[in-house]
Amino acid sequence: MLRIIPARDGGICRIKLPGGVLSATQAHAIADASTLHANGVAELTNRANLQLRGVRSGHEAALSAALLRAGLGPASGLSSADDVRNVMISPAAGRDPHALIDTTPLCAELLTLLQSDARFAALSPKFALLLDGGERLARVDHPHDVWLAASPGEAGVRFVFGLAGCPEPASENPNAGEDCDTHGTGALAAVPPSQVPALVRALLHTFLDLAAADATRMRDLLATHAADALLQHAQRYLDFPLARDASLRHWERQLPADASLRLGAHAQRSEGMWHVGGQPPLGRLDATMLRGLAALAQSHGNGLLHATPWQSVLLPDVATQAVPAVLAQLSALGLACDPAEAITHVIACAGSIGCAKGLADTKSDALRLAERLPAGVDVHLTGCARSCAAAHCAPYTLLAVAPGRYDLYRRDGHPGFGQCVAPQLTIDESAALLARLARSTPHA
Numbered sequence: 001m002l003r004i005i006p007a008r009d010g011g012i013c014r015i016k017l018p019g020g021v022l023s024a025t026q027a028h029a030i031a032d033a034s035t036l037h038a039n040g041v042a043e044l045t046n047r048a049n050l051q052l053r054g055v056r057s058g059h060e061a062a063l064s065a066a067l068l069r070a071g072l073g074p075a076s077g078l079s080s081a082d083d084v085r086n087v088m089i090s091p092a093a094g095r096d097p098h099a100l101i102d103t104t105p106l107c108a109e110l111l112t113l114l115q116s117d118a119r120f121a122a123l124s125p126k127f128a129l130l131l132d133g134g135e136r137l138a139r140v141d142h143p144h145d146v147w148l149a150a151s152p153g154e155a156g157v158r159f160v161f162g163l164a165g166c167p168e169p170a171s172e173n174p175n176a177g178e179d180c181d182t183h184g185t186g187a188l189a190a191v192p193p194s195q196v197p198a199l200v201r202a203l204l205h206t207f208l209d210l211a212a213a214d215a216t217r218m219r220d221l222l223a224t225h226a227a228d229a230l231l232q233h234a235q236r237y238l239d240f241p242l243a244r245d246a247s248l249r250h251w252e253r254q255l256p257a258d259a260s261l262r263l264g265a266h267a268q269r270s271e272g273m274w275h276v277g278g279q280p281p282l283g284r285l286d287a288t289m290l291r292g293l294a295a296l297a298q299s300h301g302n303g304l305l306h307a308t309p310w311q312s313v314l315l316p317d318v319a320t321q322a323v324p325a326v327l328a329q330l331s332a333l334g335l336a337c338d339p340a341e342a343i344t345h346v347i348a349c350a351g352s353i354g355c356a357k358g359l360a361d362t363k364s365d366a367l368r369l370a371e372r373l374p375a376g377v378d379v380h381l382t383g384c385a386r387s388c389a390a391a392h393c394a395p396y397t398l399l400a401v402a403p404g405r406y407d408l409y410r411r412d413g414h415p416g417f418g419q420c421v422a423p424q425l426t427i428d429e430s431a432a433l434l435a436r437l438a439r440s441t442p443h444a
């Protein structure tokens with residue numbers, strides 16, 4: 001947020017939202033700032049953050065100052081502290097009826113830890129933690145440098161953890177396997193919730209102690225060090241024993257996650273309360289949408305908006321009688337609230353309009369594709385192989401090769417986008433082939 005990155009369409013300003021949450025007042029401030037200093041659109045990211053694009057030359061300092069005044073910066077005001085604020089939790093943390101534990105207090109503790117130790121400023125801005133409370137609404141297929149997942153134990157809930165992967169059950173993740181970079185170490189050991197901050201601190205110091213200068217992510221460190229060696233090193237920072245737990249070798253998350261719960265209305269743990277969600281096309285919120293969402297959160301919710309890692313927005317704590325009005329108003333604002341709407345299954349990176357590496361205008365092509373797609377086909381359009389819009393491997397990926405032309409890949413359990421099933425397709429050809437493939441492989 002304090003370091004505006006240049007791009008083809010102007011500067012990019014990333015706004016990290018603690019736990020994905022922003023207040024209605026902050027939403028208004030972002031709408032005002034994006035209109036005044038950028039292109040007027042706030043993009044939801046796959047890390048449940050926001051980014052502003054098209055920041056005008058000469059407006060960078062004024063934009064950062066406006067966002068800081070709104071309380072959207074790091075506690076210290078330093079950009080190094082801003083960069084490390086990467087802890088992902090469920091957008092329904094504390095409210096999901098299936099959760100084993102409310103992860104929000106622990107998330108706040110970890111964010112404080114990350115910002116309070118000056119040494120952690122050396123971590124890559126992409127270095128990220130996942131704290132999974134066992135919710136049904138959870139994104140557990142994104143690889144994280146450190147992941148921790150709540151699991152029932154004999155003495156209560158404990159957090160199983162692993163490195164450079166994610167806690168999605170292997171049975172749910174066609175990518176999981178020996179060759180797969182999403183599986184990482186698998187589950188290594190488990191600690192009670194009270195020991196999580198100390199464990200994370202030890203693992204971060206271990207990474208910084210052992211990682212070579214060009215090793216920026218945990219997967220880089222694991223290429224040169226065994227997981228057992230990392231745990232042994234971490235032990236020197238801990239006052240409780242940490243040993244690899246062989247019984248966890250086949251540990252799997254108990255409950256499959258369900259991303260469709262981000263859309264529409266779903267009952268919370270407290271009776272009579274609902275979270276209501278909608279997805280703006282391609283995760284783009286213009287100022288009118290942002291202000292409308294802020295007003296809805298104030299009139300019918302708890303005054304807070306939750307960004308989700310599927311580039312959608314959740315309004316928590318809506319009373320039963322207000323649900324129909326909130327759904328209607330989300331639709332009126334242009335947000336899709338039904339997973340049957342094809343647009344909720346399409347993601348795209350900035351593409352050639354915003355990025356010099358983009359070989360096609362992925363955003364416009366994605367909108368065109370969504371008009372032609374059958375329901376339920378998850379597609380990722382990417383302007384180049386860097387895959388900025390998706391930290392996971394989508395069931396189908398359209399990789400741009402020229403303006404309006406894409407190679408179509410189908411996920412098949414191998415690293416990368418999977419198998420190339422057809423080259424050089426137009427958007428119309430892509431839609432027709434995807435419809436055929438979806439018919440022949442249901443639930444793709």
Ligand code: SF4
Pocket residue numbers: 349350351352355356357358359382383384385386387388389
């Ligand atoms: S995936 Fe490639 S084209 Fe798209 S935003 Fe990233 S670098 Fe740019």
